[in-house]
Amino acid sequence: MGMSDSPAKQSWPNVRLLWSFVRPNRWSLYAGMVLGLLFAAAGIAMPMLIKLILDALAGGESIAGPAAVLGGLLVFAGILGFVYHNLMGVLAAQVVFEARESMVRRYFRATIASIAKRPSGELVTRVTSDTVLLREATSTALAQVVLSGVSIIGTLVMMTVLDPVLFLVTFGGLVLVGAAAAVLMPAMGRSQRLSQESVGKLGGRLEGALHAIRTVKASRAESREHERIMVDARESRRHSVSAARRAAVVWAVVSGGMQLAIAGSLAFGAWRVGAGALEVSGLVAFLLYAFQLAPPVAQLAADLTTIQSGFAAASRIREVQEMEVEETDTDDTVVSESLDNVVVGLSSRTIAPVAPVLEFVNVTARYAPGSEPALRDVDLAIPSRGHTAIVGPSGAGKTTLFSLLLRFLHAEDGEILLEGTPYSQLPFDQVRSRLAYVEQETPVVPGTVRSNLQFTYPEATEDEIWDALRAVHLEDTVRAMENGLDTVLTSTNVSGGQRQRIAVARAIVRRPEVLLLDEATAQIDGRTEAAIQEVITELAETGAVVTIAHRLSTVIDADTILVMEKGRIRARGTHSELMQSDDLYRELVTALRISTDVALAG
Template sequence: MIAWSGIQLAIIAILAVGAWRVGEGHLEVSSLIAFLLYAFGLMEPVTELSQNLTALQSGIAAAERIRETDDVQTESTARPAPSTAPAPGADSREDIPVLELRQVTAAYGPDAEPAVRGIDLTVPRYGHTAIVGPSGAGKTTLFSLILRFLEPAGGELLLDGRPYRDHTHDDIRARLAYVEQDTPIVPGTIRDNLLLSRPDATDEELRQVLRDVRLAEKIDTLDEGLDTPLSSTTVSGGERQRIALARALLRTPDVLLLDEATAQLDGLTEAAVHDCIRSRAGTGAVVTIAHRLSTVIDADTIVVMEEGHIRTRGTHEDLLTTDTLCRELVEALRIAATTASAAR
């Protein structure tokens, strides 16, 4: 752009000065035309040079990003040495929490302020735990710690009573299933997306999880059924969210992590998903980040977070009577739900 503008300004200057010189009789018209032809002849090489310089700068920036990516510390795949602590007894395993956080503090950088501080949280082997709180309270950071995307700066996380350091990253994530709010899907068919979490699943198992999230009838109406390629015209945002949830349920994890997995669902479908969550909570642990009142009410335990720490915890009824922040959150959720219903 700068080079092209410079060429145009040069041509204007040649015309202006040349016309003045011709008018004064100090320059022949043929000489002015020659200068203009010289300027036009320079246009192509100057433009090409500027394009090459732009490409060079882009290449330098890309090389810098590649170097930064190469310098990123990768997760260790080495299996840690066995812990000296005795393994939990087979008969006592049911009494041990599937997940436990003890005085956990974490930050997104060595010089950054802690995103969570002094977190003590026990996730029982069965049941539904909801995590609520205002934006920036540290809810997503808590999930990042559980999934081991983020290492704690202090404290300890335990899986089945054993510290995280005694497990590999793959061991931990094999026990978990995570459904995030953005509900990413991979290129391919509906079948490909479901089998991503469990490649050996049968067609009947696929259809069962689709029935659980009330998506089986929709899939049956498609010409290619489970083999339909996924695209924005094939399924809506809410249906994509249910496909991601079905994929997680197919894995039958010990802990199902849901980051507002009902955000894009209508009332009827949301009720079906909650039935599915309640059913799953009877056979394993479900932990949800909740922004909807319907998700909060039926949870076994509600954990209220504020400014990176746990403010309080309890049942919905208990918190409504004892915690002002919880009452404010519930009122905000009611207003949002009423507004959404009016808009529909």
């Protein structure tokens, strides 16, 4: 067996994918094809009507009948053409919409790991650019291939009726043209795919550079980044030029071949007229059919080129549809009763204050098969009330622990329990609805202040929003904005510290049962940090707060501090206990110049 499949085997999945986007709208496509076939039939009939008019003129007969039919046919063809192109335009727009909807839905259902494999700019390109190519292939080109084929076959049939011998000469030339075009098509398709891949890489690099534009400028790296991005731009241009050249060759072969075939038909037909084997009106009609044959043949070549581009787009879209997704369904017969019990427990809140809300039981996890474990044999119980802080050097496993809690990552061994129910028996939404999360980069969701604060809890009232903003010392800032809560947030009207406070406010609009904070005080001043610490203290009285901290000053007063190293929990206790018992914790405290005596006194 060869290293790669045949072109037919490689194309068939793309053909099926193209059809999968058309299928929901297949009746519109079928209707368009019927209209197109009627339009093609009208075009095929016209040269024969012209022959009848010529014969009537030659015989001194009235041409009123054939002329009236020809005029009516022209009007009918015009109406059919208008309806056909309008219907195909609507179908094309619908195909693009459904393709984009499918891809965007897949993105948001995909696992964090599968999303992180590709630059976000490339993922955006697949939704914006590839779907346009898919539109042309699945609607316009797909229908036109059928219509062009029918027009060609119908025209050839009429040419056969007029003069079989002359038809065979013309058909022989068309066969040679078609064979040459078929040889050139696969290479053009490969060039199209490589071009689109380069555009995706270009989008990814550009998006990343613009995201870090301040660092780029501060590092005086504008020229270097420009050149790095231009490498992908040049690569895209190279493949685009290659595809354009191949398309030009196809066009030249088809167009030139058609011209030669028509010229040969004219010369051979004139000879047959001179020999008395063909009437002049028959030759005129035959030549009209020959000229009428050129547009659908050229259109067919162009549509096949478009479909090759569509195949490349379909292949990239198929990659998106094959992205691993989070499992959203579980076995209802096994889990239903368990979930009911969990929900009842939530509403009644009868759990003892010291009962664990989250538990790790001998959990081991890694990011890829064969890689070093990011967590090793971790046993952990997070009380349903209180503040649990997690500290440790970079790479200790702190973020991995949060990823497991949020189900961004799955445990390889062991179990994670939510109030005694294994994660494996709970849907993703059921778990995440119990948690509120503030990530370290604290992105602002595109939209207004109000939509950001209601992002986790859409039903939050305006009073709850203002309470949350007041808690993080942002109330005055937002009230001073021109549109208040309806101010659209951008990178220019909020600072890094304000973004972080908005993220914290978003998490505490409704009191969460478990609040996960990944260094939530990294970019804020001391006064605001103190306010957030007050919020944490208040929330910890009725729920669980879990904090990942690189600034140990934010966790000194935690009820329990976990010290992590190399994927394990090496020590746990209060600040004073760990200062006495754990060398690594003392090193972390010393490195950050925290005054132990002052902290203990506080």
